[in-house]
Amino acid sequence: MEWIDHKTSIEVCTPKEFNFEECLVYLDRSELETLHQVKDGCIYKLLNTKDESILVRIRSMYDGVQVDFPLNQPSINCREEVASYIWEWFDLERNISPFYDVAKQDRILQKFSNKYYGLRMIGIPDLFEALTWAIIGQQINLTFAYTLKKRFIEQFGKCINCEYGDFWLFPTYQTITTLEVGDLRKLQFSVRKAEYIIEIAKNMSNGNLTKEMLLQMQGYEQIKKFLMKFRGIGAWTADYVMMRCLRHSSAFPLTDVGIHNALKLQLELDHKPSIIEIKEMMEKWKGWEAYSAFYLWRSLYE
DNA sequence: TACCAGGTTAGCG
DNA sequence: CGCTAACATGGT
Structure with a gap:
């Protein structure tokens, strides 16, 4: 540093x-x-x-x-x-210069190397925040996901009000372990998401799941499998968290609808690409899958 | 109105 | 194993 x-x-x-x-x-x-x-x-x-x-x-x-x-x-x-x-x-x-070398050689990512030059993959360093945000975002539109996240933070997080505005800290897992499913239902979380988030808070609280242990673990597949043992963490969530929190450069949420839409737009397809087609595209992005995903998301904000 | 959203799980064959 | 209904609710 x-x-x-x-x-x-x-x-x-x-x-x-x-x-x-x-x-x-x-x-x-x-x-x-x-x-x-x-x-x-x-x-x-x-x-x-x-x-x-x-x-x-x-x-x-x-x-x-x-x-x-x-x-x-x-x-x-x-x-x-x-x-x-x-x-x-x-x-x-990270030195992302090699990512731009890869992007320039690729038909899909080519434009991004100039268009979004200097964009870093913004992380979510707090593991509980990363997991909760990923679970909130499952299978709902992003606007609603932000609404749920806002309610969650404003209900259970800490706040400082000052002349510059209101500033919030993400709720800690210690706080969330004390909740009942009903507390989150009131904020319009589904019963399942409420259960997942509270269970994960409890697992983090008792040391079954910590960022430190995940960072020490070796092997992409091993870490992913470990994460997927917890209810609420499927393949998409595991990849998402490995990308945004653990910063594995090869993490890529394959089934992400946003990425599918971004690829469809970039390639001017009339249908979303299949998982097999995406895997073929990813061959050229080896080692930089996470940055590729992040830049594809960025391409949706035009 | 119907279908789609930064998916996952439990249950069935 | 692989497949699918159910999940909750907002946006279009």
């Missing part, structure tokens, strides 16, 4: 293939997003660190992003945690 400490602000250095504006397009994709705000070219987000919750404001700089703290000044440890979060959130460790 490369960062510079200016005490009242910090600077996180970014690689050559980084474009803050492109990342903003992704982060500003929904009016219903509750976990951050995009305003005047800045991202505002409440972060939870070991010692304190801190509001951060991120803006673009010449060769990095500048982060300052509108409400209160964090400790040195907290500043380092913030830098680390942003490093992970924007996937700054």
